[in-house]
Amino acid sequence: MFDQGATPEAEDLAACVADLETALGDPPATPPDPAPPLQPLLHDLVSAVLAPTSALSGADGQIRATGAQGFFHADSRALSQVRLLIDGREPEPIAHSLTGPGGARFVSLARWLGDPGPDPTVRVDRVREVTAGGMAETLDIVSSAATGVTATVTLELACDLAPIEVVKSGRRGDPVPAVDGGPGTLTWASQGITVTVTGDHAHAEDTAGDGARLRWEIALAPRGRVTLRWEAAVDDPGAVVTTPAGPVEWGRPRVTAADHRIVRLLDRSLDDLRSLRLAEAGAPGDTFLGAGVPWFLTLFGRDSLWAARMLLPLGTGLASGTLRVLARHQGVRADPESGEAPGKIMHELRRHEFTVEGNGLHLPATYYGTIDATPLWVSLLHDAWRWGMPEGEVAALLPAMEAALGWLGGDADADRDGFLEYIDTSGHGLANQGWKDSGDSVRFRDGRRAEAPIALAEVQGYAYEAARHAAALLAAFGRPGADRWNEYADAMAERFRARFWVDGPYGRHPALALDRDKRPVDSLTSNIGHLLGTGLLSDEESATVAGLLASPAMAGGFGLRTMSSRDGGFSPLSYHCGSIWAHDTAIVVAGLARAGFGAEAARLAEGLLAAGEEFGYRLPELFAGDDREAVLRPVPYPAACRPQAWSAAAAVTIVHAALGVYPDVPSGVVALRPMAGAPLGALSVDGLRIAGAEVAVSVDRDGAVTTSGLPSGLTAVKGSGPDGS
Structure with missing residues (x-):
């Protein structure tokens, strides 16, 4: 050990620092309050409804963990995220349309798959049907490529069961953990409400605090087609409607x-x-x-x-x-x-x-x-x-x-x-x-x-x-x-x-x-x-x-x-x-x-x-x-x-x-x-x-x-x- 007594150079430096702090003023004792959350915007969302159930998504069909998006039932958000990925990437949207009460269709492309060239050869049609207390989607993946295509299709899911007034306030509910409900099945339960998601022939995965997912491994023959299906159901005995x-x-x-x-x-x-x-x-x-x-x-x-x-x-x-x-x-x-x-x-x-x-x-x-x-x-x-x-x-x-x-x-x-x-x-x-x-x-x-x-x-x-x-x-x-x-x-x-x-x-x-x-x-x-x-x-x-x-x-x-x-x-x-x-x-x-x-x-x-x-x-x-x-x-x-x-x-x-x-x-x-x-x-x-x-x-x-x-x-x-x- 040795003596660290103050030197003239150190004293001069300390004085300069003190002068600078005086000029700048004291730092704030606490950070400023964050801006209060705002009511989410709705005008560009696509709503598929069959009361008392509804799904609000982007124009691409994705339900993201943001704003007012979600799958709702009777004043509660049953799923806060339903995001479709192909090989870990989001398909590129090109069109959507409403198809009657509770129905919507979203068309997108997976341009990184299939034949090279300017024309897309792998198309995804996501057909959504909202029913009273449920939602089902058919994912129709079609290839016009001359060669076979393989891919991993994933549906990322999350649940917060946030009351509608919490969503309207611009806030989110606490994440509800998923439970493995059997082959291709995930469940979430809280506040007397149970949400069950099932994917036909899917692998269900609870990602330990990072949501959950359904996963399919698909193989498309040349000019082939694969159809996947999943559905969600809500059991809510406390609903008033x-x-x-x-x-x-x-x-x-x-x-x-x-x-x-x-x-x-x-x-x-x-x-x-x-x-x-x-x-x-x-x-x-x-x-x-x-x-x-x-x-x-x-x-x-x-x-x-x-x-x-x-x-x-x-x-x-x-x-x-x-x-x-x-x-x-x-x-x-x-x-x-x-x-x-x-x-x-x-x-x-x-x-x-x-x-x-x-x-x-x-x-x-x-x-x-x-x-x-x-x-x-x-x-x-x-x-x-x-x-x-x-x-x-x-x-x-x-x-x-x-x-x-x-x-x-x-x-x-x-x-x-x-x-x-x-x-x-x-x-x-x-x-x-x-x-x-x-x-x-x-x-x-x-x-x-x-x-x-x-x-x-x-x-x-x-x-x-x-x-x-x-x-x-x-x-x-x-x-x-x-x-x-x-x-x-x-x-x-x-x-x-x-x-x-x-x-x-x-x-x-x-x-x-x-x-x-x-x-x-x-x-x-x-x-x-x-x-x-x-x-x-x-x-x-x-x-x-x-x-x-x-x-x-x-x-x-x-x-x-x-x-x-x-x-x-x-x-x-x-x-x-x-x-x-x-x-x-x-x-x-x-x-x-x-x-x-x-x-x-x-x-x-x-x-x-x-x-x-x-x-x-x-x-x-x-x-x-x-x-x-x-x-x-x-x-x-x-x-x-x-x-x-x-x-x-x-x-x-x-x-x-x-x-x-x-x-x-x-x-x-x-x-x-x-x-x-x-x-x-x-x-x-x-x-x-x-x-x-x-x-x-x-x-x-x-x-x-x-x-x-x-x-x-x-x-x-x-x-x-x-x-x-």
Whole structure:
């Protein structure tokens, strides 16, 4: 050992270091917090669905351990990775297509195999079929090479059983280890859920903490073919939703149209609607539509009601099931945590509490935070009755309707000012409880956010319409109260006219809402389009609203913008303040057509048809509200769900609005009022369902309408009043 005393050179060096540290400042005591995870993007994923099961992959068919990709069942991710490799390499994708409910095909190449030269000689067709509770794939590997080919085919698998809200938060679940389940079989089990994967003639391998795999050794003869098959199954006894027990509740009409986009959009949409059918686990006989993939594949009051209402031209069976399942969950007590109140229709059903990290949202498994589902329930019952829902089924639901009216005339109007308003008193529920339920959706024209309690314009229209509809049902079935609810509607119209109409740069129009101080929220939005056809507006007021909705500021994109491009809160990629929603546009198209504004309705419908063509005829939940002349094709909203029930149902609404068929089966009348001049071109539909009978309706290129197949006792009446009656 020797003495390490400080030398003059060392002292000088230490002094320099000290000076440098002083100049640079002290190093941080702890590293900066990592950026919070973001909600995964969805717009470029391919969804194959047969509810309550779905598979979300890249366009190449690969399910990678990233983002929202996965094989899901009933709000849990059953497999977080399903990656196909050939000789340790990913095949190169060249095409994919949807092949019907639950089906998809992915075409790729293994160019490193087979003959040399520019033409590929080994092709892989990956055919995926999602079933209720399972997924199967056929791997068809075909060689056109002149010599034999050998390869190792591997399917890399992983499981995290992450709840859907964890995936939505941008997080991942903890890996679940695989267990050897026998020849060619792997299993994963956790949280009461078991996932089993089996590969025909495959070697199953658990890779000790690094996932698991199925492996095949293949040999292709010259110009030969090998077909491999594997499948996954999920056992989930805790799921609250299941596959309906019976056949599809609606018909599939035969359609011819001058505009081919109508036929293609309807075909794709009907496949998607079929794939979204759900039932409660304890009541598989009552079908409703799951709201959308991946986040909302469960019962949503508003979404399921609107979708069922939009599908009434194809039958009343879906409406019956939706009404019954929501009636079973109708509120019976006051609970500020869940938003439940006597008579109120629920918003959302989950298997457990739904918590999205990072935004403070914490919802109970059965949540009632919706201001509009209850009046929409009443109107669906009425409309289904008019389309021919059996009277016995209608009568059985009248007590639930009367309970809903009790909420409408009571707790819905907490301050007793005559308007329906909402406020989240729990502090962790939805801040906004209309269909535009994002936290920033209710804004003044200058962009300021409105403070709750909030009374939305369209909700007052729903309440007016529900009151009229309830009065008709009560009178028809000999129950008391019809006069009271007609008086309620009359008073609502007067109050609305006095308080909601504002003057601004667009002229006079209904405000979006009233805020907590009863000030009109003066932005111009699509919400006011939902008032058309409800009866709340006069003919003159309807004309004013129709003109505003058809203006370039609202209709300059591929459909109807949620907010005028001239408003301070407008952004084309905002969730509710400038984007375009297919169902919103379709509802307004229906209202415009019913009120006699065919040209305006056709303009918006054409925007959806153009968007549908660009999105492969599977309309997303929403897309950007950019101007058509600027972007030429619709810009995706990157987190939009596809398929979405009410977006798919929009195709049925476009067809129905063009035909203008408005039945009143109890009165023995079917009103025929197509869009004047057939602005969407000639259209013929065989297979509409009125009172259970298949009916054919055609509109020629001049707008003349003909019909056949009406059941006895029904008379067609052409050129009826603006409301279609």
